[in-house]
Amino acid sequence: MTTEPAAGPTPLIEARGLTRHFRVGGVLGHKTLHAVDDVNFSIGEREIVALVGESGSGKSTVARLLARVYKPTAGEIYYQGRPLSRFRSRKELLAYRSDVPMVFQDPFASLNPAYRVSHGILRGMALHRPDIPRDRRREEAERIVASLGLDPAGDVLDRYPYELSGGQRQRIGFAQALAYRPRLIVADEPVSMLDVSVRIGLLNLMVQLRDERGVSVLYITHDIASARYVADRVMVMYAGHLAEAGPVEEVLQRPLHPYTRLLLDAVPDPRAPLPAEQSAEPGEPPRVVDPSPGCRFRWRCPLAVDVCEQVTPELVQLRPQHGAACHVAAANLGVAAQARTTNGG
Amino acid sequence: MPDAPVLEVRGLTVEYDTAAGSARAVDGFDLDILPGEFVGVVGESGCGKSTMLFGVAQLLSPPARVSGGSVRFRGQELVGMSERELASIRWRGISVVMQSAMNALNPVKQLGAQFEDVMQVHGERSREVVRQRSEEVLRLVGIDTVHLKSYPHQLSGGMRQRAMIAMALLFTPDLVIMDEPTSALDVVAQRSLMMQIKELQRQLGFAVLFVTHDMSLVSHFSDRLVVMYAAKAVEIGRTRQVFEAPGTPNTQGLMDAFPSLRGERVTLTGIPGSPPNLLDPPTGCRFAPRCPKRFEMCDIPPRLYETGASLAACHLHAPAAEEAVR
Numbered sequence: 001m002t003t004e005p006a007a008g009p010t011p012l013i014e015a016r017g018l019t020r021h022f023r024v025g026g027v028l029g030h031k032t033l034h035a036v037d038d039v040n041f042s043i044g045e046r047e048i049v050a051l052v053g054e055s056g057s058g059k060s061t062v063a064r065l066l067a068r069v070y071k072p073t074a075g076e077i078y079y080q081g082r083p084l085s086r087f088r089s090r091k092e093l094l095a096y097r098s099d100v101p102m103v104f105q106d107p108f109a110s111l112n113p114a115y116r117v118s119h120g121i122l123r124g125m126a127l128h129r130p131d132i133p134r135d136r137r138r139e140e141a142e143r144i145v146a147s148l149g150l151d152p153a154g155d156v157l158d159r160y161p162y163e164l165s166g167g168q169r170q171r172i173g174f175a176q177a178l179a180y181r182p183r184l185i186v187a188d189e190p191v192s193m194l195d196v197s198v199r200i201g202l203l204n205l206m207v208q209l210r211d212e213r214g215v216s217v218l219y220i221t222h223d224i225a226s227a228r229y230v231a232d233r234v235m236v237m238y239a240g241h242l243a244e245a246g247p248v249e250e251v252l253q254r255p256l257h258p259y260t261r262l263l264l265d266a267v268p269d270p271r272a273p274l275p276a277e278q279s280a281e282p283g284e285p286p287r288v289v290d291p292s293p294g295c296r297f298r299w300r301c302p303l304a305v306d307v308c309e310q311v312t313p314e315l316v317q318l319r320p321q322h323g324a325a326c327h328v329a330a331a332n333l334g335v336a337a338q339a340r341t342t343n344g345g
Numbered sequence: 346m347p348d349a350p351v352l353e354v355r356g357l358t359v360e361y362d363t364a365a366g367s368a369r370a371v372d373g374f375d376l377d378i379l380p381g382e383f384v385g386v387v388g389e390s391g392c393g394k395s396t397m398l399f400g401v402a403q404l405l406s407p408p409a410r411v412s413g414g415s416v417r418f419r420g421q422e423l424v425g426m427s428e429r430e431l432a433s434i435r436w437r438g439i440s441v442v443m444q445s446a447m448n449a450l451n452p453v454k455q456l457g458a459q460f461e462d463v464m465q466v467h468g469e470r471s472r473e474v475v476r477q478r479s480e481e482v483l484r485l486v487g488i489d490t491v492h493l494k495s496y497p498h499q500l501s502g503g504m505r506q507r508a509m510i511a512m513a514l515l516f517t518p519d520l521v522i523m524d525e526p527t528s529a530l531d532v533v534a535q536r537s538l539m540m541q542i543k544e545l546q547r548q549l550g551f552a553v554l555f556v557t558h559d560m561s562l563v564s565h566f567s568d569r570l571v572v573m574y575a576a577k578a579v580e581i582g583r584t585r586q587v588f589e590a591p592g593t594p595n596t597q598g599l600m601d602a603f604p605s606l607r608g609e610r611v612t613l614t615g616i617p618g619s620p621p622n623l624l625d626p627p628t629g630c631r632f633a634p635r636c637p638k639r640f641e642m643c644d645i646p647p648r649l650y651e652t653g654a655s656l657a658a659c660h661l662h663a664p665a666a667e668e669a670v671r
Contacts (some may be wrong), residue, residue, distance in 0.1 A: 224532070226604055266536040269564075
């Protein structure tokens with residue numbers, strides 16, 4: 001296990017051998033899509049962890065597993081040390097959902113267009129905040145909405161989603177999550193649909209929530225530069241596996257996995273000079289259907305060697321707190337390559 | 346100037362008629378595009394960049410209408426042209442690639458059939474020619490020709506967007522207009538698509554008018570850059586020069602909205618505030634209410650001034666003489 005935060009006895013949330021498969025190929029199909037395979041990570045208190053990767057890498061599936069939209073095929077998620085699969089009663093599940101809410105990518109599709117924006121926030125409070133009496137909910141909602149920079153709060157609450165801009169709607173998404181007094185917000189590409197000038201405001205908001213309220217965030221994105229801007233740690237996902245994980249500056253300035261380098265090279269940086277002529281990178285992440293052993297990045301990898309064809313690399317710690325699942329990187333650093341065992345942890 | 350411009354836009358003005366009056370979404374827009382040139386247009390949401398694009402392509406529908414100005418393509422005036430006349434220019438002379446390929450492609454038709462539709466409508470009857478050309482353009486964008494038999498949902502997002510570009514190239518147009526073609530893609534697919542567009546441009550020589558809100562995306566790919574704010578072009582210049590010496594606080598703000606992968610981790614602010622209501626825009630410089638550098642002059646609308654690196658609509662670049670007169 002290489003991705004634990006430096007300190008803290010019990011992480012806020014921990015995934016061990018987390019796996020989710022989907023059956024594909026129609027009624028008679030017996031093929032299995034491995035969306036998430038044997039993923040281990042943990043998130044501590046007051047911490048922003050970025051999960052980055054291309055479309056189809058499995059990062060949204062991880063978000064949905066945490067939000068209990070899906071159940072894992074194998075492996076377990078521990079919340080404050082307790083396995084989620086043992087949460088049986090409605091009360092326990094509600095408590096979990098209010099502690100770990102989700103913010104979605106598309107602020108145009110995630111708010112009910114038929115209700116005023118106050119609806120979602122007040123409903124959430126009715127379910128998850130029994131400590132607030134009914135006649136105080138509106139007041140609390142206004143306080144939350146105002147704290148997110150939406151002004152005037154009372155007026156905003158009475159509007160319908162179509163009357164708000166994308167940035168305002170996404171703030172309402174965060175307001176709904178905050179109304180539950182969350183411990184961890186799972187934010188799946190929360191800014192990718194927003195305009196540039198609004199985007200930075202929401203990223204700042206996540207940092208503010210961490211610093212001022214101690215909320216942790218799992219920030220899922222394909223924009224590695226924005227991950228650097230907000231996150232304490234970063235996990236890079238490729239084709240259902242974690243490829244690399246560690247403190248954000250360490251991973252981005254000294255990447256170990258060739259895939260992380262590919263991601264970094266793809267980010268346009270207007271401050272940098274024009275890069276030397278590169279050919280268009282034609283590769284895409286594979287759909288992992290009934291995979292055979294071997295590194296899933298090997299087809300696109302400039303460093304691939306024989307062992308990559310046969311043995312799936314395990315995420316191992318190669319530098320302090322910095323792990324990568326790469327045979328070549330491991331060999332370069334003098335660590336013997338490790339095979340991915342069944343449910344390693 | 347070696348060549349005549351392929352596109353000349355002069356004073357293009359587009360208005361939306363609303364119950365509360367008419368809003369000018371594009372206000373006196375000028376632009377020349379030379380053959381083979383790549384022009385990027387950037388700005389915040391709602392600055393009028395997409396409306397400008399639709400105005401150029403004559404694709405506006407009510408309540409929007411071109412209320413003034415001219416758009417000349419290879420010397421021919423497009424404003425006021427009948428649909429029938431426009432049909433002879435569309436696809437053959439100017440083609441358009443839309444933002445969302447998923448919505449722009451027909452979900453219940455194979456790619457090949459959609460290519461065939463376009464070619465037949467524009468006068469190509471021979472099935473053999475259609476098939477050959479379809480295979481050719483698909484190869485150009487790096488998609489296996491077996492996908493002529495594929496439906497859009499069977500392709501990845503990047504492939505769909507490539508297929509849209511292939512379709513736009515069926516008749517080798519002189520100008521391809523692109524409205525945020527990469528916004529639904531992740532960074533790796535974005536970069537690879539941009540590379541592909543550049544390479545195709547080199548091979549085929551068409552000009553590109555490319556609209557995006559992501560300024561860093563065009564930084565390495567466009568020859569010239571137009572920055573729009575509140576319906577007007579506020580800066581025009583060579584892309585590299587604009588990035589090196591942004592001529593307006595608005596351009597600077599757009600550049601500062603992107604976290605960088607290198608250097609210090611600094612707190613960014615983006616552009617505080619929001620764009621003005623176009624039903625009642627500020628009488629002076631439209632950016633003034635949000636501008637960190639505003640001064641007395643900003644009560645008067647600025648014209649485009651030569652900054653040395655670009656043309657910028659900002660009084661900070663007004664020559665001293667002009668300032669004295671006022």
